[in-house]
Amino acid sequence: MCHETKEHGLENSFMKVKCPLCDISVLSKKSYYDHLSMKHAVSIASEETEFASFQEFSEWKKQTERKTLSLYVKKCGSYRTSDNVNRHSLVCHRSGQYVSNSKGIRRMKIQGTNKIEGVCPSSIEVTEAGDGSCKVKYVVTHVGHQDGVRHLNLTEEERNTLAVDIANKVPLQAILDIVRDTLSDSMPERIHLLTKKDLYDTEQCNNLRSEVMRQKDDGISVEAWVNEINASVNPCVLFYKPQDTSSQSHPLLRSEDFVHIIMNNAQCEILKKYGSDCICIDGTHGTNGYCFELITLLVLDDMRQGFPCAFLISNRSDQDVLSLYFNEIKTKVGKVRPQVFMSDLAESFYNALLSQTEEPVRRLYCSCHTDRAWRKNICIKTKSKERQVETYKLVRSLMQERDVVTFEHVFPLAPEHLVSDPVTAEFGFFLQ
Incomplete structure (x- = not known):
C-alpha cells in the first residue's frame, strides 16, 4: 500500500x-x-x-x-x-x-x-x-473497459472510401445497405455499425455538402473555384482580384479591395442581342458578412423579362470599380449603346457607363429607389401629415400614369401653372 x-x-x-x-x-x-x-x-x-x-x-x-x-x-x-x-x-x-467542451449544453x-x-x-x-x-x-493488457466496437472510430481508409462514394453521389441509404451486406458470421467491425451521422460527418470533413465550397476558408475556396473555372473550356471569370494583393494593370485598386467579375458565354450572347434596347444595373447590400456588394447588369429580353448578363462582387461600388466593370464587359462583348439605361439615384453608375460607351437616349431611375427618395423628401419639405399623404398619392399616380395628356393635365409643365393649385405647387417645389 x-x-x-x-x-x-x-x-x-x-x-x-x-x-x-x-x-x-x-x-x-x-x-x-x-x-x-x-x-x-x-x-x-x-x-x-x-x-x-x-x-x-x-x-x-x-x-x-x-x-x-x-x-x-x-x-x-x-x-x-x-x-x-x-x-x-x-x-x-x-x-x-x-x-465537456460544450459547457453542459449538449446531452x-x-x-x-x-x-x-x-x-x-x-x-x-x-x-x-x-x-x-x-x-x-x-x-497488451487493457483495464477498466471491455473490448467493443461501439466506442471505436472509423479508420482513415474507411472514411476515404465513404467519401469517394458520397462524392460520386451514391445515396446515403445505398451506402448503408452496401456496408451492412458485408457483415458475415465473423466478429463485426466498427464499419458495420455505420450510421447516417457518420456519413454526415464525413461529408462535412471533406467539404462534400456544397458544389462550390472547396475549403472551409472562404478566401481559399473562392480562389480554388476561380482557378478551376479559368482552366475549363469556357471560363466565365472576366476579372478577379483577391484581397491583400496589388494589381499592376489597375493601380487605382487598393490592396484591401476585392473585385470579382463574372459573365459566361450565354450571358454574353444575350447582352449582344438585347443590349441595344434597355440595360438595367443595381446592387444588393448587406447580404454577407464581408460587406461585399453584388452588382448585377441585366437586359430585357423579347418577353420583357429581366435577364442577368454580368455580376460584380466587390467591397467598392464607386466610379473606379464600376468603370473597370463596364470595361471588362466591353472587352468581352464589344461596344454596346443602350437606348435606355436604368439605375438607382447614384451618379457613379451613369458616369462609369459614359466612360466606356456613348450616352444613352434615355436615362431612368429605378422606381423603388425613386419612391424611397420621394418619401424622404416629402417628409422633409412638407410638415403637415395630411399634405404629406396627399402629395405622396399625387406623385405615385404620376409615376404610374402612361398617358401624356393626362399627365400634363394633372401636372402642367409651364411654371406659371404651378401656383394654380396648392398641392400642385407644393409638388413642384418638392421636385425641384
Missing part, C-alpha cells in the same frame, strides 16, 4: 495515474502496475518487437487494433532525442477522463463517453532510429 494515495498523504487531484477500478491515484506508471497486481490481481503483459520501417509498424498497428477492437492515439506530440531518435507514445483511446451520447475516468495501462512506445527502423514496446 506504500504507493497508494493515502500513505503518501497527497490529494487525488495532484496524482498522475488514476486506477479505473477504484478511487486510488498513484504517482507513477510502475506504482500503478504494482497496485493493479496487488489489489486487483491484474497481471500486466507486454511484448517487444522491431520493424524495418515506420510503414511496417503502421501496418502492424492497424492489424493489432482491428484484432483487439481497440484504438491507440498519441498522448502527446513526438519528440527527438539528442542521438537523433524519434520517440512516439501511444495510449489506449479509452484512457483518461471526460471533459451525453446514449452509449456514454469513451473515457473510463482512469488510466488504461495498454500502450505502445515507439523508438524510431535515424535509418527508419523502429523498436516497439507494446503493453
